Structure formats: structure tokens, C-alpha cells
Amino acid sequence: MNKEEVRQLLNNQSSKLFDDIVNSRVLGANNHIRMIGEIMLLTAEDESENGKSVLYKVREIARFFMETRGQQSRAIYNAICYYIKGLDDLENAGEREIRERIATRINAYGAEAAKDMDTLISYGVHIAENLDTIMIFDYSSTVDRFVAELGRKRTIYIPESRALDGGRPFVKTAVEAGHEVHFIPDTTMLVALKKCQAAFMGAETVYPDGTVFNTVGSDILAILCRQIGIPLYVLTPMIKVDTRPVYGYNRLSPMPFDYGPRLAGAWDTEAKERVDFRGIKLLEIAPEYIRSLITEKGIIPSSAFFHEAMEYARFLEEV
Incomplete structure (x- = not known):
């Protein structure tokens, strides 16, 4: 259907x-x-x-x-x-x-899922205990709750993630939690990131080798973090593990997306018809760009994720 x-x-x-x-x-x-x-x-x-x-x-x-x-x-x-x-x-x-x-x-x-999320968030809050200034990128309900439960006031930079409007939903939670919030154009990420001690994002899918599949712009943030030496953490429940690549299945392809309505909503029809707005919505971030995956199983370096991922996949088959 x-x-x-x-x-x-x-x-x-x-x-x-x-x-x-x-x-x-x-x-x-x-x-x-x-x-x-x-x-x-x-x-x-x-x-x-x-x-x-x-x-x-x-x-x-x-x-x-x-x-x-x-x-x-x-x-x-x-x-x-x-x-x-x-x-x-x-x-x-x-x-x-x-x-x-x-x-x-x-x-x-x-x-x-609620019990697992409670555990995951507790690990995230622990790792951020001594961080005063952080960046969060592109909307994730897991990261949103992490921000709400950080406890004391932090300075939080939120890039607008214009392509999918994924930064704005974070703002309400961050403000209500009492943080000092900076909502910035995503094109200024590098300038803001130099003021941060760490960056956090969520994930759509995670492979056992530690590769993360997430929204466009996540790769830019990952490269910037590595370039200037800022740790990038991915908060993700284990339910997002995809073990198919281990068994020879094709890896996920970038998800096509039409950006016309978002980028050219006010354009006249003739102008829009002469421009191609097709792009992708999701992409891969290689494990070497990620400091750790924060899950209900613990704070796991991307290089050590394989064992936990395969154990979890076996658990899913039993429930």
C-alpha cells in the first residue's frame, strides 16, 4: 500500500x-x-x-x-x-x-524502552558533569531529554540546522531547563564550537563498527570536532543497532529529500521549476570521528562497540 x-x-x-x-x-x-x-x-x-x-x-x-x-x-x-x-x-x-x-x-x-532511556540519560548526564559549554546538533528526542536533565545551568550552542529545521525544537527545552542558550546559523558552527568543551548528537541508526547514520550536517560537525580536538558524543539507545552489514547486506544509502519547500517556499513557480532542489536527508559518520556512544549499556568507545552490538542483536531475537 x-x-x-x-x-x-x-x-x-x-x-x-x-x-x-x-x-x-x-x-x-x-x-x-x-x-x-x-x-x-x-x-x-x-x-x-x-x-x-x-x-x-x-x-x-x-x-x-x-x-x-x-x-x-x-x-x-x-x-x-x-x-x-x-x-x-x-x-x-x-x-x-x-x-x-x-x-x-x-x-x-x-x-x-523507558527503563533503558533512564539509564542512558544518567550516563550522559554523568559524562557532562564537568562540562560548562556544549553544542547539540539536529533534533533528537534523546538529546532533548539529556539537555532537560543536565541539572545545573550550562551554556548551550544550538546550530539552526536549516536544512531540516532540526535545531529549533531543542530551544524550548534548553530555555525551560534554565540554560544559557545560543541559537546560531549552522554556518557559524566552527566559531561557536571553539568555545565548547564537547558536542552531542543523536542517531538514526548505528552499525556494529561504530558508524553512525544521522541527518545532514552531522558529518560537518564531526569533522570540525576532530579538527579542533573537541570530543563528539552520540547518545543512542541500543535498539538503533543495525547488524545487517556484518552479514554482507548493503549498507544504508543516503535518504533522498526534496529541499524545495524549505529553501524556496516563497519563490515564484517559474523560478522553482528551473532549479533542482533534490538532496539527501541522512548520511554516515565514520567511527573515527566519534569519541563514544552513550547507551543504556554504558559509555562505549566507537572502536569497542562491536561486541555490545552483536550481543544486543542476539537479545532482540529472543524477546
């Missing part, structure tokens, strides 16, 4: 969540995992649908997001797999059992 066909399966409340994801009105893989779970829960709770219809719709929702967002964010793919595990056993089950089983899986994932 394409985007419009899947949208037609949803009620009004679910449709809004669906639109927020596919139109990038809400950013962050963790947010999208939660919202996809909510869409499935709302579908399972819809009393106008019978059990067979609920199963069909949940499967189609899962398939759509696994083939779209899930192809560029392994966390989303892994979480959806967790949500729908066991659905094939419900073909002959009663309506109540179908609804309850779906709700149980989604709620169980949420409880485990």
Missing part, C-alpha cells in the same frame, strides 16, 4: 499522528516509534472494527513504516518487529484476545 492507501485505513486521531510522521512535523526516531505504537493501539481499540480488520490494519501500518522510515532507521524497524511479533498466531483468535495481545506488546516495549 502507498501512503494515501494506508492513511485511508486510519481514524481521525491516528491520521494526525500519521501525517506528523510522514511530513516530518515531528522529528526523532524515538518519537516516531512511540507514535507508530499509538497508531496501532488506536486501531486495536477502535470498536467499529472487528478482530480480523484490526489484524489487517495493524499489519498494513507495520508494513508501510517498515518499508519507509524503517529502512533508514533500524530502531524503527526493530521496534515495529517487536510490536507485531506473534500476530500470525492470532488468525483464529477471538476479537478480545487480538486487541489485548497488540496492546500488551506495545506497552511492554514502551516500559522497557
Whole structure:
């Protein structure tokens, strides 16, 4: 099913969540995992649908997001797999059992993810304990919570990340947490970074070799950090590990994106038609640019990540 066909399966409340994801009105893989779970829960709770219809719709929702967002964010793919595990056993089950089983899986994932996130954030706060000035780049719900829980006042530089408007969502949290906030053009990152003691960003996907897949501009920040000797930390739950490259699968390709609406929204139609605004949305950051990955398993140097990644992948197969 394409985007419009899947949208037609949803009620009004679910449709809004669906639109927020596919139109990038809400950013962050963790947010999208939660919202996809909510869409499935709302579908399972819809009393106008019978059990067979609920199963069909949940499967189609899962398939759509696994083939779209899930192809560029392994966390989303892994979480959806967790949500729908066991659905094939419900073909002959009663309506109540179908609804309850779906709700149980989604709620169980949420409880485990919340516990893991608490641990991850505690490690991040610990590593930033003696840092007074930091930079955070491109929206990540994990980094956003890290900023909220830093405790004492810090000076925080937030590049605007103009391509995807990924800096602005950080500002509200940082201000409300009482930090001194500098919201700057992303083209001035180098000047600001020289005032910082460390930089932090999130991740869409992480490979066992420590490679991080994240939004455009992350590579620029990584190169700048290495050039001037500033540590770059990536905050990421282990659910974002993608082990497929270990077994010979193709690595993720850069995610295409049309920047026309963002860069030329006010242009006249004739001018826009003569310019190509196609680019990419996500890209790789090599492990040598990253000081450590901050996860629920600990603060792990990128060079030492392989063992933890493979152990976690085996754990996922069991749950």
C-alpha cells in the first residue's frame, strides 16, 4: 500500500499522528516509534472494527513504516518487529484476545524502552558533569531529554540546522531547563564550537563498527570536532543497532529529500521549476570521528562497540 492507501485505513486521531510522521512535523526516531505504537493501539481499540480488520490494519501500518522510515532507521524497524511479533498466531483468535495481545506488546516495549532511556540519560548526564559549554546538533528526542536533565545551568550552542529545521525544537527545552542558550546559523558552527568543551548528537541508526547514520550536517560537525580536538558524543539507545552489514547486506544509502519547500517556499513557480532542489536527508559518520556512544549499556568507545552490538542483536531475537 502507498501512503494515501494506508492513511485511508486510519481514524481521525491516528491520521494526525500519521501525517506528523510522514511530513516530518515531528522529528526523532524515538518519537516516531512511540507514535507508530499509538497508531496501532488506536486501531486495536477502535470498536467499529472487528478482530480480523484490526489484524489487517495493524499489519498494513507495520508494513508501510517498515518499508519507509524503517529502512533508514533500524530502531524503527526493530521496534515495529517487536510490536507485531506473534500476530500470525492470532488468525483464529477471538476479537478480545487480538486487541489485548497488540496492546500488551506495545506497552511492554514502551516500559522497557523507558527503563533503558533512564539509564542512558544518567550516563550522559554523568559524562557532562564537568562540562560548562556544549553544542547539540539536529533534533533528537534523546538529546532533548539529556539537555532537560543536565541539572545545573550550562551554556548551550544550538546550530539552526536549516536544512531540516532540526535545531529549533531543542530551544524550548534548553530555555525551560534554565540554560544559557545560543541559537546560531549552522554556518557559524566552527566559531561557536571553539568555545565548547564537547558536542552531542543523536542517531538514526548505528552499525556494529561504530558508524553512525544521522541527518545532514552531522558529518560537518564531526569533522570540525576532530579538527579542533573537541570530543563528539552520540547518545543512542541500543535498539538503533543495525547488524545487517556484518552479514554482507548493503549498507544504508543516503535518504533522498526534496529541499524545495524549505529553501524556496516563497519563490515564484517559474523560478522553482528551473532549479533542482533534490538532496539527501541522512548520511554516515565514520567511527573515527566519534569519541563514544552513550547507551543504556554504558559509555562505549566507537572502536569497542562491536561486541555490545552483536550481543544486543542476539537479545532482540529472543524477546
